[in-house]
Amino acid sequence: MAGLRERKKAATRKRILDCAAQMFREDGYEASRIEDIAEAAELSVATFYNYFGSKADLLLAAVLEETAMVMEAVEACIRAPVATLEEGFGAIVATYFRTSFQYSSREVWRMAVARTMLDPEAEFSRRYIEIDRELSDQLCRFLAEMQGRGLVRADVGTEPAGRLLFNNVNMNFIEFMRASAMTAEEIRSKVMAESAPLLSRLAA
Incomplete structure (x- = not known):
């Protein structure tokens, strides 16, 4: 179970990062908001902060x-x-x-x-x-x-x-x-x- 949990966490982290990278490319770093990145990754903002602090x-x-x-x-x-x-x-x-x-x-x-x-x-x-x-x-x-x-x-x-x-x-x-x-x-x-x-x- 621990291995599965870690894989799921890694997959979620990668999904956030991929959504952020796409948003940075398309909208620019300054214009990209954490709220929008979280939404694109199908997560709550609170869950986002479990993976990235800022x-x-x-x-x-x-x-x-x-x-x-x-x-x-x-x-x-x-x-x-x-x-x-x-x-x-x-x-x-x-x-x-x-x-x-x-x-x-x-x-x-x-x-x-x-x-x-x-x-x-x-x-x-x-x-x-x-x-x-x-x-x-x-x-x-x-x-x-x-x-x-x-x-x-x-x-x-x-x-x-x-x-x-x-x-x-x-x-x-x-x-x-x-x-x-x-x-x-x-x-x-x-x-x-x-x-x-x-x-x-x-x-x-």
Whole structure:
């Protein structure tokens, strides 16, 4: 019974989050009300608060959900056979920008970043910083994997190199988030052009 109860709770939480994410995309974060989200999820407002303490909690949950999707897709890229380091990195960069804003939206990410700036000591900000660290760690693991396959020079420190690559990706993600007219292909091409000098130094 305990297992069934936990599954039902998880399903209810996911339903709330999915309704909120859809509302954030369609109506905007500020215009979306907890009452409307609860109604869309076929719950009372009181039940909603059993799962999320505030709309900001939903904002963070939406960012985390999308990040989990991105990281899962990147793991598949890391495992995939590639002929060159540039090919492998290009697949990851394409995944970043094609997956972003599919579940959430640019506005959700803008609000998330704004909250970290306004209250850097808050739990929300701490968790957001952890997300960046996890994504950065993943790129370091990618380089270590490529090094193990002989595609990255043996004398390369994969952790500092991975951090450098991620920092460039992250800065371009912020630009992508701000520029509503920019396409995923445009930002992918920009990241690859800016990363090319470093990739050429890393490649075996």
